[in-house]
Amino acid sequence: MKFRRSCDQCGTTFFSIDRKARFCAKHQPRRAGQEPAGRAPAPPPPGPKLAKVVMGGRPAAGLSGGKRQKGVSRQRQPQIRTLTPEVRARIASAFQRLRTVPGSAIPLDAQQIERYLRRIHTSISQQLWVSRALVSEVIQDLRAALEIATIDLTPEQREQAVALYRRFIETGERPPGGRRRFIAQQLGVSLDSVVLVIRQWAQAQYAQSPTPKPTREQLFLVEKAFYRHLVEGDEPYEELPEAIAQDLGFVTPYQVLRWIDVLYDNSKFPPDLPDMTPAQREATLAEYKDYLSQAAPPERALHATIAEKVGGVTPRQVHKALYDYRVELRRQCLERSLVAV
Numbered sequence: 001m002k003f004r005r006s007c008d009q010c011g012t013t014f015f016s017i018d019r020k021a022r023f024c025a026k027h028q029p030r031r032a033g034q035e036p037a038g039r040a041p042a043p044p045p046p047g048p049k050l051a052k053v054v055m056g057g058r059p060a061a062g063l064s065g066g067k068r069q070k071g072v073s074r075q076r077q078p079q080i081r082t083l084t085p086e087v088r089a090r091i092a093s094a095f096q097r098l099r100t101v102p103g104s105a106i107p108l109d110a111q112q113i114e115r116y117l118r119r120i121h122t123s124i125s126q127q128l129w130v131s132r133a134l135v136s137e138v139i140q141d142l143r144a145a146l147e148i149a150t151i152d153l154t155p156e157q158r159e160q161a162v163a164l165y166r167r168f169i170e171t172g173e174r175p176p177g178g179r180r181r182f183i184a185q186q187l188g189v190s191l192d193s194v195v196l197v198i199r200q201w202a203q204a205q206y207a208q209s210p211t212p213k214p215t216r217e218q219l220f221l222v223e224k225a226f227y228r229h230l231v232e233g234d235e236p237y238e239e240l241p242e243a244i245a246q247d248l249g250f251v252t253p254y255q256v257l258r259w260i261d262v263l264y265d266n267s268k269f270p271p272d273l274p275d276m277t278p279a280q281r282e283a284t285l286a287e288y289k290d291y292l293s294q295a296a297p298p299e300r301a302l303h304a305t306i307a308e309k310v311g312g313v314t315p316r317q318v319h320k321a322l323y324d325y326r327v328e329l330r331r332q333c334l335e336r337s338l339v340a341v
Contacts, residue, residue: 080130083137087130091138094124113143144200153193160187161194162201169257170238172264205254214251214259220297221248222259227292230329233336264327269320276317283310284321 002015007024014024023029080087098120099113113120121139125132153161161183168179175182180198184191206212214222225244229235235243241253241260276284287306291298298305303315303322310318 077129079125080128081134083134087128087134088138090128091124091130091135092142094127095120095139095142098123153187153189153197157187157189158197161189161197165198165201169261172261174265174267202258205252209250209252209255211250211255214255217296218248218250219259222251222256223263224292226256226260226263227329230326230333233333236337237330237333238337264323264330266323269316269323273316273320276313276321280310280313280317281321284313284318285325288322288325 002017003019003021004013005016005019005021006013007027008022009027010024012024012026014021117139121132121135124130124135124139128135164183164186165179168174173179180194181191183198184194187194211218222244225247226240229240229243241256244256245251245253284306287309288302291302291306301315303318306318307313307315
């Protein structure tokens with residue numbers, strides 16, 4: 001039971017279990033050893049902190065059942081980063097289990113598996129606690145073997161497919177429907193087999209280079225050298241890949257030939273692409289020549305950069321104008337080669 005009282009010092013009404021209480025809580029007389037009002041007593045000295053324990057796959061000593069206690073951190077063992085025969089076998093086994101269409105037991109073929117690779121890599125890396133680099137290395141070898149097993153071409157057909165594809169690269173010809181589809185129709189074999197054969201051949205060509213994957217700056221140097229030879233006409237057109245590769249030293253003739261093929265790719269032009277005005281075309285070619293005179297390529301893509309500088313044109317229009325310009329330069333170079341002969 002509480003009694004309603006009035007403080008003798010401030011007159012404030014308060015309630016207390018003591019019916020004779022005279023002072024409110026604010027004006028209570030201090031007792032011996034009591035801290036002044038508004039000051040909290042000093043906290044007790046802290047006890048010794050619990051040392052952190054590095055946890056692996058087993059519980060720390062003294063912790064029953066491996067339960068994590070407050071103040072104890074748990075850390076996983078570092079990922080496996082050394083490819084031993086045992087690790088390779090475990091990755092291969094996991095890959096065979098996961099190489100199926102999601103939600104079924106149907107195995108994925110060499111082409112279908114491409115879209116699921118990221119999921120497979122992540123899953124195996126987490127399950128086996130192996131670095132993704134090792135997983136990727138092993139799976140790449142397994143995929144190569146899988147592709148070889150799915151190719152149904154004879155050795156003669158392989159040679160014919162590669163020869164036709166190389167001729168297309170050298171001439172810049174692009175049959176309707178694509179080069180690989182045309183080759184498959186000519187040889188009477190499956191498109192997948194042609195794709196795999198050409199991919200393996202191209203990878204073997206790149207593997208022979210000191211720079212299997214040239215950087216953007218290196219490809220820029222290839223383009224500059226190609227343009228210079230086209231304008232000067234100092235080499236027959238058919239010998240330009242060999243001459244450029246020898247001058248630069250970091251690419252093979254095939255890589256030069258492949259990049260030239262990219263420069264003459266006209267498969268991305270829509271049929272309704274509007275033509276440039278003569279003034280826009282002249283300004284575009286002037287910007288392209290200035291681009292080739294620089295020591296390094298621009299930060300942004302070439303076509304977008306030129307389109308922004310010229311104004312009133314799209315990157316696709318710039319691409320088409322440069323393609324036509326390169327075709328004209330190639331025609332002039334071929335004519336000079338014929339005259340020289």
